[in-house]
Amino acid sequence: xxxxxxxxxxxxxxxxxxxxxxxxxxxxxxxxxxxxxxxxxxxxxxxxxxxxxxxxxxxxxxxxxxxxxxxxxxxxxxxxxxxxxxxxxxxxxxxxxxxxxxxxxxxxxxxxxxxxxxxxxxxxxxxxxxxxxxxxxxxxxxxxxxxxxxxxxxxxxxxxxxxxxxxxxxxxxxxxxxxxxxxxxxxx
Amino acid sequence: xxxxxxxxxxxxxxxxxxxxxxxxxxxxxxxxxxxxxxxxxxxxxxxxxxxxxxxxxxxxxxxxxxxxxxxxxxxxxxxxxxxxxxxxxxxxxxxxxxxxxxxxxxxxxxxxxxxxxxxxxxxxxxxxxxxxxxxxxxxxxxxxxxxxxxxxxxxxxxxxxxxxxxxxxxxxxxxxxxxxx
Numbered sequence: 001x002x003x004x005x006x007x008x009x010x011x012x013x014x015x016x017x018x019x020x021x022x023x024x025x026x027x028x029x030x031x032x033x034x035x036x037x038x039x040x041x042x043x044x045x046x047x048x049x050x051x052x053x054x055x056x057x058x059x060x061x062x063x064x065x066x067x068x069x070x071x072x073x074x075x076x077x078x079x080x081x082x083x084x085x086x087x088x089x090x091x092x093x094x095x096x097x098x099x100x101x102x103x104x105x106x107x108x109x110x111x112x113x114x115x116x117x118x119x120x121x122x123x124x125x126x127x128x129x130x131x132x133x134x135x136x137x138x139x140x141x142x143x144x145x146x147x148x149x150x151x152x153x154x155x156x157x158x159x160x161x162x163x164x165x166x167x168x169x170x171x172x173x174x175x176x177x178x179x180x181x182x183x184x185x186x187x188x
Numbered sequence: 189x190x191x192x193x194x195x196x197x198x199x200x201x202x203x204x205x206x207x208x209x210x211x212x213x214x215x216x217x218x219x220x221x222x223x224x225x226x227x228x229x230x231x232x233x234x235x236x237x238x239x240x241x242x243x244x245x246x247x248x249x250x251x252x253x254x255x256x257x258x259x260x261x262x263x264x265x266x267x268x269x270x271x272x273x274x275x276x277x278x279x280x281x282x283x284x285x286x287x288x289x290x291x292x293x294x295x296x297x298x299x300x301x302x303x304x305x306x307x308x309x310x311x312x313x314x315x316x317x318x319x320x321x322x323x324x325x326x327x328x329x330x331x332x333x334x335x336x337x338x339x340x341x342x343x344x345x346x347x348x349x350x351x352x353x354x355x356x357x358x359x360x361x362x363x364x365x366x367x368x369x
Binding site: 025038098104146166 | 203204205207208209210212235236239240241242243244245246247248249252253255256257265268269272273276279280282283284286287288289290291292294295301302303304305306307308309310311312313314315316317318319320321322323325326329331335336338339340341342343345346347352354356357358359360361362363364365366367368369
């Protein structure tokens with residue numbers, strides 16, 4: 001963390017905005033969180049894997065769109081309020097212009113342009129990118145009985161049984177905190 | 189003017205109600221935009237939902253399209269664009285401000301036990317939720333065996349090689365465009 005802190009100081013607002021713009025534009029068809037990890041953790045190394053993953057869940061608990069919250073988290077960590085604004089503008093500016101253009105076409109011609117097939121194909125690859133994130137991050141943090149149990153419980157409750165996220169977290173978040181809480185006496 | 193005030197009021201409050209992500213307020217958004225304000229029809233809402241899911245950027249930008257439809261009735265295309273921008277700002281700013289304040293105190297709590305436990309404990313939980321997301325994503329996109337095949341091959345490429353993901357996503361988009369997927 002401390003060696004990462006030294007390089008963080010040099011990040012410019014423009015670089016933050018451009019990085020989040022890149023994340024947003026690369027995610028056509030979906031896979032925004034996988035792209036966020038690809039840029040923030042792998043390419044720029046602004047955050048460690050664990051810090052990024054836990055931030056993702058925090059961003060789900062706090063009101064607001066998850067990806068918007070994540071941009072604010074990363075931007076604030078890098079450069080305070082100015083960083084948060086740069087990340088938000090980078091994430092939203094070009095996509096808003098694009099989606100309003102699509103809206104104009106849709107409401108004028110009553111037809112979604114013939115990109116539907118292309119987006120359907122892209123979404124299959126976006127799912128692959130998200131699965132890849134599961135495999136790569138899983139190799140690093142699923143290293144014991146408790147982590148694997150938490151992982152499986154979250155997947156089954158939210159993905160298979162389709163419980164609402166808040167109920168899943170209501171049960172699993174306290175369990176995971178109890179498991180991960182630093183216990184000095186036991187270890188000393 | 190009244191329409192714009194309604195837009196700001198609606199999305200400003202939905203912003204802070206969207207606990208668990210933007211998708212949680214979609215039913216309320218649908219109700220208010222279609223039955224409450226009559227900004228659009230039911231099938232138009234379904235169409236803008238799929239546009240916002242597929243378009244690049246956060247899927248919460250569906251609010252820009254709701255705002256566009258609302259403004260369209262007031263002052264044509266220019267009114268629509270104004271409505272779209274206003275709806276986006278109203279949806280993003282309140283929650284983002286809250287997130288900013290939370291992040292600030294989180295950054296100060298560098299050495300706290302809670303932060304240590306959250307970073308260690310939430311990681312496996314998050315990986316499970318992401319796996320759930322990818323399952324839900326492919327179901328929502330109505331994928332058949334060919335799409336699953338593309339997903340499988342693309343996953344292999346991502347895990348085994350260092351290929352730029354954009355090339356793979358682009359190739360899959362091309363497959364979709366020519367009608368394979």
